[in-house]
Every structure is written in C-alpha cells, then in structure tokens.
Amino acid sequence: MSLDNPIAAALAEAMASEHTSYKSTKKFLSKLPVKGKYVIQGPGENAGILDLGGGWALAIRIESHNHPSFIKPYHGAATGVGGILRDIFTMGARPIGLFDFLRFGNDKNSKSLIKEVVRGIADYGNCVGVPVLGGDVYFDDTYSHNCLVNVAAIGLVKKKNIIYGNAFTPGNDLIYVGAKTGRDGIGGAQMASKNLDSLEESAIQIADPFLEKLLLEACCELSETNWTEGMQDMGAAGLLCSTSEVVIRGRKKSHLNLGAEVYLNKVPVKSPDMSPVEMLLSESQERMLIVGKKEHRENILNLFKHWDLEACVIGKVTDDGKYAVVYDDEKNTNISLKMEFKDIFPDIFENWELKKWEPQKNLYNKAERADLRKIWHQYDWMVGARTIKGPNRPGHYAILNAPEIEKEIIIAWSSDEGRCNQSPSEGMDYAFEKCLSRFKMLGAEPLGITNCLNFGHPRDSMGAFSEAIGALSNKCQSYKIPIVGGNVSLYNACGGHSIKPTPILVMAGVRKK
Amino acid sequence: MKIIDKKLRAGIIRFPGSNCDYDALNFFKKYGHESRFIWYKETQMPPEINILVLPGGFAFGDRYYEKATGEYTINPGELAVKSPVMEIVFAAASKKIPILGICNGFQILVKSGLLPGKLARNDSGKFFCDNIACEVLGDSFFKDKEILGKIFNIPVAHGYGKYIASEPEIFSLETRGHIFLKYKGINPNGSVKNIAGISNEEGNIFGMMPHPERSPDGKYFIKAMEKYVFG
Numbered sequence: 179m180s181l182d183n184p185i186a187a188a189l190a191e192a193m194a195s196e197h198t199s200y201k202s203t204k205k206f207l208s209k210l211p212v213k214g215k216y217v218i219q220g221p222g223e224n225a226g227i228l229d230l231g232g233g234w235a236l237a238i239r240i241e242s243h244n245h246p247s248f249i250k251p252y253h254g255a256a257t258g259v260g261g262i263l264r265d266i267f268t269m270g271a272r273p274i275g276l277f278d279f280l281r282f283g284n285d286k287n288s289k290s291l292i293k294e295v296v297r298g299i300a301d302y303g304n305c306v307g308v309p310v311l312g313g314d315v316y317f318d319d320t321y322s323h324n325c326l327v328n329v330a331a332i333g334l335v336k337k338k339n340i341i342y343g344n345a346f347t348p349g350n351d352l353i354y355v356g357a358k359t360g361r362d363g364i365g366g367a368q369m370a371s372k373n374l375d376s377l378e379e380s381a382i383q384i385a386d387p388f389l390e391k392l393l394l395e396a397c398c399e400l401s402e403t404n405w406t407e408g409m410q411d412m413g414a415a416g417l418l419c420s421t422s423e424v425v426i427r428g429r430k431k432s433h434l435n436l437g438a439e440v441y442l443n444k445v446p447v448k449s450p451d452m453s454p455v456e457m458l459l460s461e462s463q464e465r466m467l468i469v470g471k472k473e474h475r476e477n478i479l480n481l482f483k484h485w486d487l488e489a490c491v492i493g494k495v496t497d498d499g500k501y502a503v504v505y506d507d508e509k510n511t512n513i514s515l516k517m518e519f520k521d522i523f524p525d526i527f528e529n530w531e532l533k534k535w536e537p538q539k540n541l542y543n544k545a546e547r548a549d550l551r552k553i554w555h556q557y558d559w560m561v562g563a564r565t566i567k568g569p570n571r572p573g574h575y576a577i578l579n580a581p582e583i584e585k586e587i588i589i590a591w592s593s594d595e596g597r598c599n600q601s602p603s604e605g606m607d608y609a610f611e612k613c614l615s616r617f618k619m620l621g622a623e624p625l626g627i628t629n630c631l632n633f634g635h636p637r638d639s640m641g642a643f644s645e646a647i648g649a650l651s652n653k654c655q656s657y658k659i660p661i662v663g664g665n666v667s668l669y670n671a672c673g674g675h676s677i678k679p680t681p682i683l684v685m686a687g688v689r690k691k
Numbered sequence: 692m693k694i695i696d697k698k699l700r701a702g703i704i705r706f707p708g709s710n711c712d713y714d715a716l717n718f719f720k721k722y723g724h725e726s727r728f729i730w731y732k733e734t735q736m737p738p739e740i741n742i743l744v745l746p747g748g749f750a751f752g753d754r755y756y757e758k759a760t761g762e763y764t765i766n767p768g769e770l771a772v773k774s775p776v777m778e779i780v781f782a783a784a785s786k787k788i789p790i791l792g793i794c795n796g797f798q799i800l801v802k803s804g805l806l807p808g809k810l811a812r813n814d815s816g817k818f819f820c821d822n823i824a825c826e827v828l829g830d831s832f833f834k835d836k837e838i839l840g841k842i843f844n845i846p847v848a849h850g851y852g853k854y855i856a857s858e859p860e861i862f863s864l865e866t867r868g869h870i871f872l873k874y875k876g877i878n879p880n881g882s883v884k885n886i887a888g889i890s891n892e893e894g895n896i897f898g899m900m901p902h903p904e905r906s907p908d909g910k911y912f913i914k915a916m917e918k919y920v921f922g
Contacts, residue, residue: 307708
C-alpha cells in the first residue's frame with residue numbers, strides 16, 4: 179500500500195503534524211539529558227516515571243491546551259486536564275496532583291477567557307477528585323490573541339504495577355474502553371500545529387469528568403492485575419495513534435515484526451455515518467486502548483462493566499509487520515487495508531532558520547495575590563488528604579504527604595517570568611535556578627524535570643527555541659537532573675504576531691520527614 | 692496513633708464518583724479502626740459494620756438523568772438516592788446505626804429525606820475550597836459534650852453547600868440542638884444561620900459540609916464516634 183491510497187495519505191498527513199511528529203524540534207530535543215539513576219521512564223511514553231524508593235514511583239507529565247482554550251475556553255481547559263490525567267493513569271499511576279500555568283492578555287476578551295478556563299479546570303479536577311496544588315498566572319499583551327493554558331499532573335504507582343504503552347504478543351486483544359467515537363476533535367493535532375487565524379470550533383472536544391473518573395478507577399484496578407500487556411490513552415489522532423503506537427513501541431523493544439489489525443466496524447460510534455478516516459482521527463475524549471492478554475479478555479471486560487464502562491475488542495496484535503484497517507465501505511463489504519508503518523509514520527524533519535529573537539516591548543505582569551486567591555478557591559486543593567503546602571500559601575512549590583514511602587513529595591515550578599524575551603537562554607537559566615532554589619530551601623532532593631515549551635511561529639521563534647533548549651540542556655547536565663518528558667507547543671501566533679518565548683519547568687523530588 | 696480495644700468498623704458507601712472514598716477509608720484506619728467500602732449496588736449490610744459513612748465527591752458526577760441516554764441536569768445527590776445501596780442506608784437509619792454524611796454524603800442524606808432541609812448552590816455561584824473555622828454547638832457531634840464550644844479548622848470543598856430550610860424547620864433544629872456545627876467568621880456558601888452540619892431527631896444521623904477526614908483536628912471527630920458507639 180502506498181500513499182496513493184487516500185486513507186493512507188490522510189493518515190500520513192495527520193501523523194506528520196508538528197504535534198505528533200515533533201518534526202521541527204526533535205533535533206533540538208535530542209540534546210536534553212534524559213537518563214539518571216532515578217529515571218524509570220524518560221520521554222517517549224505517556225508520562226515520565228521517577229523512582230521514589232520503597233517500591234514506589236512518581237509519574238509526571240505536562241501538556242499544553244493553548245489553542246483549544248482560546249477558542250472554547252471552558253471545554254478547552256477541561257479537556258486539557260482530562261488529557262493530562264489520562265497520561266498519568268495510563269501508566270497505572272493514581273493521579274495525586276494537578277498544576278496549572280496560565281498566561282493571558284490584558285484586554286476584555288482575555289479577562290473573560292481566563293474566567294472560563296479556570297471554571298473548566300475546576301469543574302474537571304474537582305469532579306475527578308485530583309487536587310490542584312499550585313500553578314502561576316501572568317498577564318502580557320503578547321498573549322492577547324493566543325493565551326497559554328498548560329497543565330501538569332503527577333501520580334503515584336507501585337513500581338511493579340507500571341503499565342507501558344506497548345504490545346508484544348501476537349494474538350493479544352486491542353480493547354477499546356470509554357466514550358463513543360464522534361466527530362468532535364477531528365484535526366486536533368493539526369490544529370495545535372497551526373496559527374490561531376484559521377481555526378474551527380468544531381475541532382474542540384467536549385469534556386466529561388465523570389466518565390474520566392470511572393476510567394481512572396477502572397485503570398487503577400487493572401494496574402493491580404497481570405491481565406494487560408499495555409495501555410494507551412487515545413489523544414491526538416486518537417484511534418490511529420494509539421493502536422499504532424503500542425505496536426511501534428513493542429517493535430522497538432522486542433525487535434519482533436509486530437503489526438496490528440483494527441476492526442473499525444467494532445468501534446462504538448456516536449453517529450453511524452462516520453468515514454474510516456474520521457474514526458481513525460477522532461479525538462473524542464475519555465477513551466483508552468488496552469492491550470489485553472487474550473486469556474484474560476473476560477476478566478478485563480468484566481472489570482470495566484463493574485465500573486459501568488463500555489468496552490469491546492476492536493483489534494488484535496499481529497506478527498506480519500503491517501498496520502491493517504478493516505472497515506465497511508459503502509457497499510457494506512469489509513475491506514482490509516494494509517499499510518507499512520513507514521508510510522503512516524514517515525521520519526520527517528522540518529528545518530527552520532534560527533533567527534535571533536526580536537524582543538517585544540509589552541509589560542509582563544504577575545497576577546495579584548487577591549486575584550490568585552479567587553482562582554485557587556475554586557479548586558479543591560485538598561482532596562486526597564495529602565496536601566501539606568498547597569496554593570493557600572505563597573511560593574511556587576507544593577509539598578505532599580506520601581506515607582507510602584515515609585517521605586514528602588516536593589514539586590517546584592517556574593517559568594522564565596518574561597525574561598526569555600530579552601534573552602532566551604538567560605530566561606531558561608532563571609526558570610531552572612528558581613526551581614532548584616526551592617529544593618535547596620526545603621532541604622529536598624530533585625529527581626527529574628518535565629517541561630512545557632511554548633513558543634511562537636517557528637519562522638521567528640526557532641532561534642529562541644534552540645537557545646532555550648541549549649541553556650536547559652547545560653543546566654540539566656551540570657546539576658545532573660534529567661528531563662523525563664514534556665511538551666512542545668509551537669505556532670502560538672496570530673496575525674503575524676508570535677508570543678514571547680514561554681518555557682515552563684516543573685521539578686519533582688522528595689524530602690525525608 | 693492510639694491502641695483501643697473496641698474498634699469502629701466503618702462501612703464507607705462508595706458511589707462511582709465518590710472521590711473522598713479513600714480519604715474516609717484511611718481516616719478510620721489512621722486512628723486504629725477498621726473500614727471497608729460498600730459498593731453502591733450492594734443491598735446487604737455487612738454484619739460487622741457499626742458506623743456508616745457517605746463520603747464526599749460527586750456520586751454520579753452531580754448529574755441527574757431522566758433517561759439513560761438523555762441530557763442531564765446538575766442535581767447533586769438526586770441520582771444517588773435512587774441507587775440500590777440506599778436500602779442499606781435506610782435500614783441502618785431505622786436500626787439507629789450511626790450514619791455520617793460528609794459533603795456530597797450530606798447532600799445525599801438531605802435528598803433522601805433522612806435529614807431535613809436542602810443544600811443549594813453557593814451564593815457565589817462557584818465552587819469554594821479552603822480551611823474554615825467551625826464551631827461545635829447544639830447537642831454536639833455524636834453528642835460528645837467534651838468538644839462542645841470548640842472551634843476547629845476544617846476544610847470545605849463544595850459548590851452546593853448552602854444549607855436552607857423553612858423558618859419553622861430552622862427554629863426547630865436550633866431549639867432541639869440539632870445544629871451541631873456552624874461556620875465561624877467566614878460563611879463560605881451563604882448557609883442560613885451559618886449552618887455547617889445538622890443531625891436528625893433521633894441523634895444517630897449526622898450530615899456536614901466540612902471534611903473532618905482532611906482536618907488536622909480529625910481525632911476529635913473520631914473520638915466522638917468512638918464514644919457514641921462504645922459509650
């Protein structure tokens with residue numbers, strides 16, 4: 179099968195978006211140190227995982243939901259929270275904390291956007307029952323037409339229960355669980371890789387925190403069993419990405435010629451007339467893919483049933499090295515399409531000129547304490563009963579009780595606080611030092627970092643990106659604190675205006691009681 | 692942690708969206724007691740249980756569906772009241788087994804009619820979470836006179852916590868000592884007379900919006916329950 183086939187071509191296009199391929203940034207990201215004695219899992223999985231000792235580990239991840247939050251603030255922000263929580267419990271970890279990093283303009287529209295964004299985060303996090311333990315808020319005209327909404331999450335998992343997003347055994351089941359597949363969010367990955375000028379509201383997904391809560395509990399229960407071989411969240415380019423990613427990871431780890439067969443006619447759908455491409459690319463929220471051991475199929479389906487979740491087998495792992503899609507065409511005859519992985523996942527690079535960043539003149543303002551209080555009062559920051567230091571006291575760090583390991587978990591965060599505008603490398607140094615100084619102050623040990631790199635259009639921002647990554651890489655190396663995952667958000671631009679470079683670092687560690 | 696001979700055996704009613712379920716479970720364990728979940732589809736009371744707890748959270752996402760596939764309205768507790776486990780709750784209530792409803796659990800007790808009044812949307816129209824000073828008064832929490840008049844810092848976290856009832860109902864609650872907890876200083880939701888918690892006529896059912904299981908003063912609440920159960 180070549181790219182002459184319209185489905186293969188559409189899939190290849192989706193997978194070639196910046197959001198899924200990192201085509202502009204991967205050569206820079208590869209400089210970052212990602213290994214260390216506490217790293218169980220670095221970048222490349224649903225979340226990074228750090229060893230906390232005593233048989234326990236911490237899953238950590240950050241994600242941006244900038245564009246959706248600008249277009250549809252309530253659902254855009256809420257689905258951002260949903261996505262980051264799934265990244266955590268997909269690894270078998272129970273989420274124990276959320277953090278939000280908000281950047282908005284000063285105009286009237288921005289003021290109404292931030293209200294809705296906060297309500298979206300609150301409604302989602304409160305319902306699922308994961309405390310928002312902190313974050314930060316800054317205002318600058320640079321964000322007037324492109325706000326930033328970054329959310330991070332952490333979770334606890336027993337080391338023996340960690341689940342990876344991979345498949346190893348031909349014949350094992352691909353099990354679909356959660357919401358039905360609809361047209362919502364089609365093209366979300368491409369949306370995150372475009373300017374805000376040309377975006378549609380229909381590409382934003384709708385959030386369902388109650389369904390997420392059911393998935394969370396079911397997946398945490400599943401992590402206590404030996405019934406699964408892998409688990410994968412259906413995020414960007416949902417069904418396509420999740421079903422192929424588990425196999426590709428399995429291929430890399432096992433060197434077996436694994437493949438996948440996906441039966442689209444078995445996928446639960448919201449509307450019956452969806453095309454195969456729509457189904458494969460749908461980004462409907464609150465869906466998960468389980469790689470289930472065939473002999474435990476009934477056990478897995480029953481576990482989901484207990485939680486009132488709709489689950490069904492929609493495919494299997496194969497040994498022919500192909501990605502096959504089986505679907506009904508207009509004549510209602512099953513048609514099977516077999517594609518080479520390299521067709522849908524071409525290893526592509528996009529090179530941009532590394533122009534020096536032109537500083538902008540807008541002012542960068544921190545939110546007032548009173549305004550911040552109005553925000554965190556809407557978040558349940560104590561559910562889970564672990565919060566020792568939450569947003570109620572100043573300081574960009576949180577302290578959580580972890581009786582499991584008889585230690586406290588420390589999370590510290592910082593952005594460049596506007597400094598990248600003058601010098602991207604100095605801004606990044608500042609963010610790093612700020613996080614580190616919290617750990618020193620608290621007498622705690624940093625174990626790893628996750629980061630969200632928000633930049634403008636690559637044509638004027640790649641120079642800044644490269645500089646910032648270089649600075650981060652140097653800092654991580656000299657202090658031996660690795661990066662265990664993160665997110666790159668480019669194209670934060672509107673009408674030829676790029677946002678100021680805005681990196682956000684989240685450092686995780688522990689302190690003895 | 693203190694060693695006691697007589698153990699509370701708490702049954703924590705677990706709805707699919709009860710997100711304070713583990714907090715309630717661990718609350719009893721932390722003070723040397725036993726606790727277990729009772730799933731919302733169960734209808735038989737486990738025989739060893741000597742106290743029932745309806746924990747906080749969003750039992751069914753605070754939603755109420757007229758029909759399974761239809762649109763929903765936000766109505767905390769309404770769907771929970773229709774679930775099978777309420778058989779256990781009503782049976783416990785009539786057998787005078789102590790019942791504690793926290794936050795969403797309080798909403799469910801009120802919706803089921805086991806406690807009087809209503810819990811409405813906060814005056815602010817927003818969810819609110821912080822530590823709030825609360826004073827123990829009336830007949831006290833599980834009738835423990837030792838904590839009467841004490842002011843505790845107890846976390847609240849809710850969007851629908853404004854307690855309202857008719858004037859005669861409020862008068863009756865007040866004069867009979869059934870208002871056992873009031874907000875002191877800050878009223879986070881606009882509750883009538885700063886009401887944070889009430890009990891029933893028989894004095895075995897207690898509902899409160901604040902979360903004792905999250906409070907550093909939690910031990911006082913555990914002690915009150917111990918005394919109530921074991922005398």
